[in-house]
Amino acid sequence: MESIKDIEKILQEISKTIEDDASYEQIMSSMCTPPPKIAREIAGLFAEKNLGDPGLFPQTIRLEKEVLETLASFLHAPKGWIGTTTSGGSESNLLGCWAARNWSQKKKEIEKGKIIFPMSAHVSFEKAADILGLQIVWAPLNDNYQVNIEKLNELINPDTVGLVGIAGTTGTGACDNIQALNDLAEDHELYLHVDAAHGGMILPFLDKLGLESPIFDFRNSNVSSITIDTHKIFGNIIPGGSIIFRSKEFTxxxxxxxxxxxxxxxxxxxxxxxxxxxxxIAAWVLLKKFGEDYILSRVKYSLDMTSYIVQRLQEIPEIIVSFEPPLNIIGFTTNVMTNQELVEQLQQKGWQLSLYAHWIRIVVMPHMTKKAINHFILDLRTILKEGA
Structure with missing residues (x-):
């Protein structure tokens, strides 16, 4: 067994090895964010506990059940719901597609099947379809980057095993019209999965902030399952995924x-x-001990900072904001160089942003301070002035 001195040396070596990783002070592209101190401490205290063996850790399983009960309440899950925590949104989306395939094959005797994804769907859905042997049918988007309901309806046929709607897309933060998808699911007796990995911890709290909130959850009677993550804006330690199913009929x-x-x-x-x-365990502490005020403060702060960044970007003549942010995601472009050139030059100054086909993406999270944003705007102005 290593001595305390050896452990300190090893930790110093590890810290040195990873010191060139990006710092969250300049990360503007990630949907994850540094957890609160108490969550970090929990990460090192209970590393030996395994949720996969409930007979050994029944009290930890009780905490999982209470976390899921709270998340299910956020989503207005009906009596009889079933849920589980997962390794993240990707696994949750795979489980939703898996249930859609198996439920539909049993109900409709479909051999293989097709599944309809919006063009805005996360890459995890492509992985899921590949693993499950499902043919992907891509549904186009409308001008608001939501799935086009009329076009999607035209894509449904007897081989369709399910529909997917996104509540807070990765690219723009847009929320699909889940109520319209719910009607299609009812008309065609289809499984409907909602990916709210990003929006699931934002949308339920907009009403309390005086903002309009779409009905994206189980209040729609034909929503079958919903993905919701706690390791995004909520600030839980990674990996913090979950999925809630309407009933045992699907699980x-x-x-x-x-x-x-x-x-x-x-x-x-x-x-x-x-x-x-x-x-x-960390999610339980944040939910039960910090409560709803903790969540509201993080959502409000991120939305306020989103408005502030948009305002600062609009002050720069060479910048075009690509869309009105539905949540906490911003897209922008420039008229003096390519988006790729701008992203590369910002990276040279330490800033980490996402490059999309038609815009540069910023995800506004609780770790982003006004001081850092102002520094970013200053660097952005300098780069654009030199490139003009």
Whole structure:
């Protein structure tokens, strides 16, 4: 066993090795954000606990159940809902597509099947369709970067196993018209999965901030499952994913019994067997001890900073803001150089942004300070002046 002196030396070596990683002070592209101090401390205290073996850790499983109950309440889940924490939105979306395929194959006797994704869908859906052997049908977007409902309706056929709607897209933050998708799901008896990995911890709180909030959740009677992450704006430690299903009708098609565990009656919904408990414990503390005020403050701050950044960008003649931000995502471009050239020059100054096909993306998160934003605007102005 290493001595305390050896451990300190090892930690210094690791710190030196990763010191060139990007600093969150200049990260403007990530949907993740540094967790609060208490969540960081929890990450190191309970590393040995495994959610995948509930017979050994029943009290930790109780905390998971309470976290899921809180998340389900945010989403207005009906009585009889079923949920699980996951490794993140990608696994949750895979589980939603898996349930859609299996439920539809059982209900409609479809051999393989097609699944309809909006063009704005996260890359995890492509992975899911590939793994599940589903053919992807891409639905175009409207001018507001939401899925075009009329065009999507035309794509539905007898081989369709499910529909997907996005509540807070990765590229723009747009929320699809879930109510319209709900009607299509009812008309065609289709599984409807909502990816609210990003928007799930924002949209339920807009009303309390005096803002308009779309009805994207289980208040739509044909929504079958919803992805919701706690490791994004909520600030939980990574990985903090979850999925809530409307009922056992859907989870019964994917659950697997695992007899070799301490509780031989254990049934799992997740792809992963062994699962870290620390994100669940940290989420429980943040939800139960910090409460709704904590969430509201983070959402409000991020939205306020979004408005501030847009205002500062609009003061620069060479900058065009690409769309009105629906949530906390900004897109912009410039008329003096290519977007790629601008991103590369900003990276040379330490700034990390995302390059999309037609705009540069900023994700505004709680770690972004007004001081850092002003510094970014100053660097941006300098680059544009030199490139003009």
């Amino acid at each position: 019964n098609t994917i659950k697997k019994k695992v007899e070799y565990l301490a509780d031989s009656n254990t049934e799992q919904l997740t792809i992963t067997g062994t699962r870290p408990a620390t994100p669940v």
